[in-house]
Amino acid sequence: MSKKIIATASLAGCFGCHMSILDIDERILDLVELVEFNKSPVDDIKKFTKRVDVGIIEGGCCNSENVENLKYFRENCDVLISLGECAIMGGLPALRNGIPIKECLEEAYCDGPTVGLNTEKIIPNDPELPMILDKVYPCHEVVKVDYYLPGCPPRADLIWDALVALLTGSEMDLPYEVIKFD
Amino acid sequence: MNNTIKFKIDGKEIVAEMGKTIVEAAKENGVYIPTLCNFPGVPPKGGCRMCTIKINGRFMTSCTTPAAAGMEIESDTAEINDLRKSIIELLFVSGNHFCPACEKSGNCELQALAYKYQMMVPKFPYSFPLKEVDASSPKIIKDQNRCVLCQRCMKTIKTEDGERYFAFENRGDKLEVILDPELGQKMTDEIAKLAMDNCPVGSIIQKEVGFVEPIGTRKYDKEPIGTDIDV
Numbered sequence: 001m002s003k004k005i006i007a008t009a010s011l012a013g014c015f016g017c018h019m020s021i022l023d024i025d026e027r028i029l030d031l032v033e034l035v036e037f038n039k040s041p042v043d044d045i046k047k048f049t050k051r052v053d054v055g056i057i058e059g060g061c062c063n064s065e066n067v068e069n070l071k072y073f074r075e076n077c078d079v080l081i082s083l084g085e086c087a088i089m090g091g092l093p094a095l096r097n098g099i100p101i102k103e104c105l106e107e108a109y110c111d112g113p114t115v116g117l118n119t120e121k122i123i124p125n126d127p128e129l130p131m132i133l134d135k136v137y138p139c140h141e142v143v144k145v146d147y148y149l150p151g152c153p154p155r156a157d158l159i160w161d162a163l164v165a166l167l168t169g170s171e172m173d174l175p176y177e178v179i180k181f182d
Numbered sequence: 183m184n185n186t187i188k189f190k191i192d193g194k195e196i197v198a199e200m201g202k203t204i205v206e207a208a209k210e211n212g213v214y215i216p217t218l219c220n221f222p223g224v225p226p227k228g229g230c231r232m233c234t235i236k237i238n239g240r241f242m243t244s245c246t247t248p249a250a251a252g253m254e255i256e257s258d259t260a261e262i263n264d265l266r267k268s269i270i271e272l273l274f275v276s277g278n279h280f281c282p283a284c285e286k287s288g289n290c291e292l293q294a295l296a297y298k299y300q301m302m303v304p305k306f307p308y309s310f311p312l313k314e315v316d317a318s319s320p321k322i323i324k325d326q327n328r329c330v331l332c333q334r335c336m337k338t339i340k341t342e343d344g345e346r347y348f349a350f351e352n353r354g355d356k357l358e359v360i361l362d363p364e365l366g367q368k369m370t371d372e373i374a375k376l377a378m379d380n381c382p383v384g385s386i387i388q389k390e391v392g393f394v395e396p397i398g399t400r401k402y403d404k405e406p407i408g409t410d411i412d413v
Contacts, residue, residue, distance in 0.1 A: 085282055088303050089274075090310075092283055098312035138308060148302040152282035176406055179297055181281035182288065182397070 003033075004053040004167045008040040009073060011066040012093045012136055013059025016153040017084040018042070021056075023156030034167055039076075048076040054166060055080045057145075060090040061137040065130035074143040079166065083159070085152045085181060087139045094136040101134055152182050189253035191215075191235075196249070204244035204255065205233055212413030215257055216266060216295055218382055219332035220245040230332060231269055232295065234262060263299060270296050271304035278313060278327035279383075285392035286384030288400030292330060293383075294407035319366035321374035322386055326358050329385040335359065339377045347377065359385070 010018055018041065024031065038052050039045045055077030061067050074080055085091040096104050110121040139145050147166075149158055158178040165172035185200050191213050198207030203226060208215050219230040228243035235244045236256040244257070256262060273279075273292060281287045313326035335348040336359060347369070351360045369377075371388075378388045397403065 082303070085280075089280075089308060092280065094308075094310065095278075095280060095283070097310035098278070135310060138303075140303065141307060150302055174300060176297065177404060179300060179302070180403075181293055181296070182284075 003036045006035045006054050007038045007052045008056040011059035012062035013086045017058035020153035024160045052077045056083050057087050058083050059086045063130040063132045079146045081147045082139045082145045090136040097135040187251040191255040198249050204249050207249040214408030214411040221334045224337040267299040275304045275306045275308045284384040285387050291382035294402035298406045321369040324361045328383045338380050
C-alpha cells in the first residue's frame, strides 16, 4: 500500500495539539510507515507539492492569513479534520469575541498595564501584517470540515485511533475517556 | 390499599410508589434518565427538556410527569438521544462555554452530558453573546457566560429566613440569573460552596479554590454521567 499523505497547520492555536500528536510516543515509528508528511510545521514544507489525503487543522481563524491558509488546505486536502477546541469553537482566542476589535487592540497596545514602551500608542498597522478579523471563527464556519476531534489538547489516543481508522478504512471505537473538552 | 404501580421503560418493568415522577421512579429502579435543570428536593419545572421521553408515543418531560400504571415509555432510543444531543448543542452555542478555561470542567453536568452523547461539534452556529461576569461578592463569581438559566441556585440557595440569594433579571434573550448584591456581600464559605456544587455548570464559582482536583480524578473524567444510577 502506498503511503497516505498528511498535512497539518496551526492557525490561531498554541501548538498544543501538534504537541499532543507527539504524545503518541513510540507509535510515531508506525506512523512513519503509514504516512508521508507534506505541508506542515513538522517538516517546514511551506507549499503543497502534491494532493493530500488528510489535512489536520489546529486553531481557529483570527486573522486574514488564517482564512487564506485554511482555504488553501481545503483546496488541497481530500479530508479535513478540525483538531482541538480552538479549531472547533475558537477556543481561548475566541474569549475576545464579545469585545469590539477596537477595544481589544487599544487594551493590548495603548491602555494595558504592560505597554510602557509604546509611548506613541501605535496600534501595529504595517501592510505586511495580516488583518485581524472582527472575531475568531471556528474552522467549519469558514470552510467545510469533515471530522472533529475535540480536546484541549485532544488525547494522543484519540488522534492515533482516528488517523489509523481513517487511513486504513477500519471502524473506530470511541472509548469514554478519549472525548474530552479540556 | 396497594400504593404501587407498574409501568415499562424501554421494555424494562418499573415498580414505583404512586405519585413519584417518572425520573424518580426510574432512578429507584436503576434506570438513568438524563436531567439538567431538575434537582432533588425542589419542585421540577421541565425547563431544559433533557429528560424528554416518549410516553405511549407522545413526547413528555419525565421530571414533571407522575408515573402511572401501564405506561409504555421509550427513553434510551436513537430518536430521543438525538433530540437530547441537540438540546446540549443548543446550550453550548447559546452561551460562551469555554471548557478549557473553566474551573468546573470535569465536574460540569452540561459537559458530562455532551460527553455521554458524544458531541464532537454543535451542529448550530456559535452565537458568542456578550455577557458579564459579576465578581463583586467576596465569596463567589457569577459568570453569565456559562449560565444555562436552570434556576437550581434560585431554588436551593436561601438564607435561614428563606430569602433567595439568586433571582431572575430582565426578560426574553436578556434574561439572567443574578446574585443579590447585599446578600452576596454577607455570603458564608458554606453557602458559597453549596451554590457552586448545586450549579450544573461553571456559572457559580467559589473564589480561591479553583482547579483543586487534577485532571483524571474529577467526577466525569472516567465514567459517564448516570453511571451511579444505571444498573
